[in-house]
Amino acid sequence: MAHTDAPHTDAPRIDTPRIDTPRIDAVTLEVADLTTARTFYDTAFDLGDRLDLRESDAPTSGFRGYHLSVIASRPADVRALFDGAVDAGATVLRPVAKSLWGTGGVVQAPDGAIWKVATSAKKDTRPAERRIDEVVLLLGAADVGASKAFYAGHGLRVGKSFGSYVDFAMGDSPIGFGLYKRRALAKDAGVPPEGSGSHRIVLRGGLGEVTDPDGFAWEPSRAARG
DSSP: OOOOOOOOTTSOOOOOOOOOOOOEEEEEEEESOHHHHHHHHHHHTOOGGGEEEEEOOOOEEEOOSEEEEEEOSSHHHHHHHHHHHHHTTOEEEEEEEEOSSOEEEEEEOTTSOEEEEEEOOOSOOSOOOOOOOEEEEEEEESSHHHHHHHHHHTTOEEEEEETTEEEEEOTTOSSEEEEEEHHHHHHHHTSOSOEEEOOOEEEEETTOSOBOTTSOEEEEOHHHHO
């Protein structure tokens, strides 16, 4: 009879460590007038812990190289959120309109930050609600390949990548994250691509204290700071 070795039950168990995708816990917008900015965001979007504000007089002009998107479920929700932002003091950059990919519009907040309000849904199936399903940050990159490699090297996983666009798989992060060619991102927002000075935004999350190739700064999350 052939001898069969039974598994050695006393061998130590080796656990494969879970690899956590770095998160963006919040974005911090640097604003000239803290009171005005806080009133606007509380009224327009009410994003809770996903958005922080701090006062800054850092010089900035033109396009700041990013935009934030609030994603809704239905076109009626997009219109309600868009109109609410305008009523709260935002400037219209692109009015709400239908396109091949869905419905959306773009506004500029009183502090200068650019916000896109959008949905991929084609039809309304219920009355309008000012409800936000997702928040996404898109950074404009001078060299998308270099920025993609930077973030991949810091532990972010690429979910989708085609042409000048990269979407990172952010797991349970409260804020989605991607890259787009700077000029294309400015065109999408309805503004000229030129700009200089401070980005007036800081990303807070799992990458620690780093600055990417386009000058966007990260800070540790509050929990990491202890």
